Structures are given as structure tokens and as C-alpha cells.
Amino acid sequence: MTDRIWTAALLIIGDEILSGRTQDKNVSQVATWLNVQGIRLKEVRVVADEMDAIGEAVKALRARNDYLFTTGGIGPTHDDITVDAIAAALNVEVVVHPEARAVLEDYYVTRGGLTDARLRMARVPKGAVLIPNRYSGAPGIHVENIFIMAGVPHIAGAMLDALTGTLEGGDPVLSATLGCWVAESEIAELLGETEKAYEGVQIGSYPFFREGKTGANFVIRSTSQAVLDACTAALAKELNALGFLAVVGGI
């Protein structure tokens, strides 16, 4: 066990999210992956494909978190300016990475060759190393404490796979869920008191309306399995005593 909490921020770059055209899937994917690495996702920002907006967010987020992940804006088209914006924020040049160039040359040998637009995807902030991408040739980029990934979720997922186990983190966050057919307002005080009674535990309450009925799932989180088990058992006992059947695993 360690007391040090490792944190990360996620910066999503893309007009397509802000316009409502594309439903984001990277927040939950990155968050879930970070939990397993023992790193806590502290904040997320979504900004447009604009140099200033990206630069400001990069500077703020990387300064106060151990890691910054970005998704989006690393393709071959005119609106892909993530690399330029991050290099400017770090005050370093943009260079063509020889290994990225070789990977792209190889990938496009049967796909029409490496055009100028495609070569854009080999550009990196000076000093960067690559994150492998088993899908489409264009690699992700690791520079300083920043991990620059693709916006397309399955490609971002492949880049996370490649990073698994390589980042320093703390103890993974463990969680348990209890579900009840109850209005959360009826047991609000119980939740608050239970959370206070167990050190380091967080309890989230997630109400829903289903089949015309009101219910809620309660998610208990801790880095200690023993504390998690004790808190979950205590909450289940109290809920049952109040006449609400607590379903382990949630409903």
C-alpha cells in the first residue's frame, strides 16, 4: 500500500465532439484503463481544433497531474493540429520521427505510397518516443508526461494496450456495487454516514428510472479490499434492515 495518489487528466481534441456529431467513448475507456493502472482520472476537458485552446489546456492539465492523455487531431488532414499545438505549448520544434516515417512507409507501400498528407502523421514534438498502433500505421506519441493518442476509440484503445503496465501508479481502485429499488432520497443520510465511517472510502449514488420504478445503484470504492468488503457488508446490512433488498453487483 502507498499513500501517494497518482493522477491523470484527459484532453479530448475535436470539433466533432463539441458539435454533437460524435458520441465520445474515450472518457470511459481511458478512465477504466487508468483504474487498473492505479491512476486516478481527475479531470477531462474537451476543446476545439484550435492552437490556443489546446495549448492552454495542455499547460494547465500537465502541470497539476502526473500524466496527461490526449485523444484526437493526429490524422493527416488540415484540422489535425494536435502535434503542433503541443510542441508549441512545450516550446519545442516539430520534427519528423525517423521510426514513424519508416512505419508509415511500410504501411502505405501497398496503399498508394507515402504522400505529403500521410507524412504529416510522422511529425512529433522533438524528444518524443512512439506509442505503437497495431491498426493503422500512424503511431501515438509520448513526450514529457504527455501521451498523445488517436481519437478513433479502437485505435486509442490499442495505444492504451501498448502502454499497459509501463506507467508508475499506486494501488488500483477497487469497487463494489449494491443495487436497490429505492429512491436515493430515502437513504441519503445512511450513505453519507457509512462513507464517513470507513476511511478512504467513496460511495457514489446513481439513481435510475426503469419499468416505471425508481431505483439506485451504490458504488463503493477503496484501494483496500478489506475496507471495501467491510463497508459493502455494513451498507447491505443497513439497507436490508430498512426493508430494501440490497442486490450485490447492482441492478
Add this chain to the structure above:
Amino acid sequence: MTDRIWTAALLIIGDEILSGRTQDKNVSQVATWLNVQGIRLKEVRVVADEMDAIGEAVKALRARNDYLFTTGGIGPTHDDITVDAIAAALNVEVVVHPEARAVLEDYYVTRGGLTDARLRMARVPKGAVLIPNRYSGAPGIHVENIFIMAGVPHIAGAMLDALTGTLEGGDPVLSATLGCWVAESEIAELLGETEKAYEGVQIGSYPFFREGKTGANFVIRSTSQAVLDACTAALAKELNALGFLAVVGGI
């Protein structure tokens, strides 16, 4: 036509999004609604249920946008601190809104009565007015240029419905989509040149991989129907001339 661009930010408050437990649906919902109101969503942040994190984001986002929308953290449980955090950021007291109290008393008359926990949902920053909620009694809150809404997507949607047409905005953003079975890297330069040739137009490129094939949709946006039509027709003509069949509406 007006040249004034109206902007909004969205602040999503909730550990459940940052933990990866819940898939956010409010970004795309709010973005789509704002488009119709003639307001551009400029930035989104997701923060934890923490006073300082909420306060910092509220101050930054509301200062540089016409409107700030928030979702989450207005329920009856211990982790619902949005109202307190926003009141603190505005340097005003939290008061019980008499109309909200009356709405909740009425709603809970057949549901076990208005407990202390439920009464929490009538608390507002001083000076606020209510946003009706036809689903669950607990209203949204409008204070200064901030619109405080529920996190549950269908309730947030109902609050947006109640606000439709009430906010000052500019011309709605219009869009058209062309789809092609083409790797975006093959036509990257064409997209950049076409965007430059039509004033005020933005072209986004959204690649996908489907049925083992590479394709992309190109979304053209403008506040002028005439400019949008001209740009879309020109891009379709160029794509067709290059041998890529441009499908109107996207693929």
C-alpha cells in the same frame, strides 16, 4: 445574419463519469440543442464532486462564455454539492427557494413526504430562478449566466426543452455531410483548400473502418445556407472527379 458568435461551456460534475462507470450522454445532447439555439459549444470540462474543482471551473468557464451549463450533483445525497460550490464561486448564500419547496412538497405527498434529504433539492444560490423538470419534481436552477441541470440525461433533456427559445443566440449552425469510401489521407489537401475557399465554412473529416474498408464522412458547417450549399456541391464535384463517389448525407 449577425456576426456576433454566442458561446457556451458545459461543466459535467460527477465522479461516476471520471471513474468510467457511467458513459456520458450529456455532451452530445447539450451540443445538439445549442446548435439549434444558435449558440456554439466552445469547451467542456468534467470534474469530480469537489468544491474547489467545481468552483475553479465555474469561474473560468462562465467568465469567457456567454452561457455556462452544468450537469450533475443536484440530487439529495451527500455527494451532491453543485449548488453549494456554485454559490461559493458566485459569493452568494444558499437559500431554500419557496417555489422549489412547494413543487417538492407536492411531488412527495404520495411518495413518503418531504424529508431533510429531499429538501436539499430546493436549495439554490440566492437570486436564482427555477428551470421546470416535468419528470422528478426537483427543478433545475438558473442563476446569473449559469444553468444548473440534472445529470440523468432524460431529466437534463427535459430541462433543455424548458429552456428552448429563451436564450439569446446567433444564427443556427447548418451542416451537410458527404461520405466516401476513401482514406482521408488521400484527399487531405482537397479538404483544406476547399475550406479556405469558402468564408466562414468549417470542414471536419471523420474517418472510419467498416466491413474491412476505409471510409470517411466530411461534415461541412456554415451559418449561411447558400455558402453551405455551394461548398458542399464543389467538394462533391471534386471528389467525384477524383473517382470517389460522394454520397450526400454520409455513409
